[in-house]
Amino acid sequence: MVKLQVAIDFLKIEDAIALATKVAPYIDIIELGTPLIKSEGLAGIRKMKDAFPDKLVLADFKTADAGELEANMAFGAGADYVTILGTSGDSTIIGAVKAAKEHGKGVVVDTIGVKDKVKRAQEAIALGAEFVELHSGLDEQAEEGYSIQVLIDDAARAGVPVSIAGGVNSGSITAVKQSGAIVAVAGAAIYGAADPAKAAKELKDLLNA
Numbered sequence: 001m002v003k004l005q006v007a008i009d010f011l012k013i014e015d016a017i018a019l020a021t022k023v024a025p026y027i028d029i030i031e032l033g034t035p036l037i038k039s040e041g042l043a044g045i046r047k048m049k050d051a052f053p054d055k056l057v058l059a060d061f062k063t064a065d066a067g068e069l070e071a072n073m074a075f076g077a078g079a080d081y082v083t084i085l086g087t088s089g090d091s092t093i094i095g096a097v098k099a100a101k102e103h104g105k106g107v108v109v110d111t112i113g114v115k116d117k118v119k120r121a122q123e124a125i126a127l128g129a130e131f132v133e134l135h136s137g138l139d140e141q142a143e144e145g146y147s148i149q150v151l152i153d154d155a156a157r158a159g160v161p162v163s164i165a166g167g168v169n170s171g172s173i174t175a176v177k178q179s180g181a182i183v184a185v186a187g188a189a190i191y192g193a194a195d196p197a198k199a200a201k202e203l204k205d206l207l208n209a
């Protein structure tokens with residue numbers, strides 16, 4: 001079953017927890033987005049995990065250096081996953097994986113800014129990442145001509161466990177599922193919807209169809 005991850009790009013943890021409360025029945029992984037973590041810090045991760053002890057919580061650190069140290073910070077605060085940038089050196093990923101093993105948690109390597117996402121995904125899994133996020137960030141999505149199809153094609157070619165993030169919505173999530181991705185990440189399609197619970201349920205139903 002493909003997991004559904006909600007990416008929460010709010011700035012206040014109270015707003016993030018209120019959103020998560022609405023959508024939790026349909027969500028497998030709750031992601032604290034990078035802006036939320038910069039705004040609320042490690043305390044925000046702890047508050048989210050305390051509110052949802054039975055959900056997987058992902059801290060979207062996008063770590064570029066000091067992989068072991070930063071991963072230890074995230075796991076110590078209650079995160080089940082931490083993201084490390086694929087553009088960082090192998091030693092950064094290796095350090096984070098070491099921390100993950102010590103905590104019984106997982107590293108997700110984020111390919112934002114990586115040119116050859118398929119190759120880096122394969123390398124990251126070989127280094128011990130649990131899965132790789134094939135990701136086009138908010139700025140890239142705003143560029144003219146952006147299409148999530150590139151990520152969907154990469155996922156089908158990667159042959160390793162991947163998630164897809166970068167404009168997943170009700171129009172694209174079936175293709176995301178068919179690509180072989182193990183996690184579909186949806187941010188604005190859920191938190192920007194008039195009825196986030198309805199939007200999350202629709203995405204979950206499409207994944208389960």
Ligand SMILES: O=C([C@H](O)CO)[C@H](O)[C@H](O)COP(=O)(O)O
Pocket residue numbers: 007008009033034035060136137138141165166167168185186187188189
């Ligand atoms: O990770 C994200 C971005 O870098 C800002 O933190 C987004 O949450 C991710 O791209 C998913 O959001 P949507 O593209 O809005 O689905």
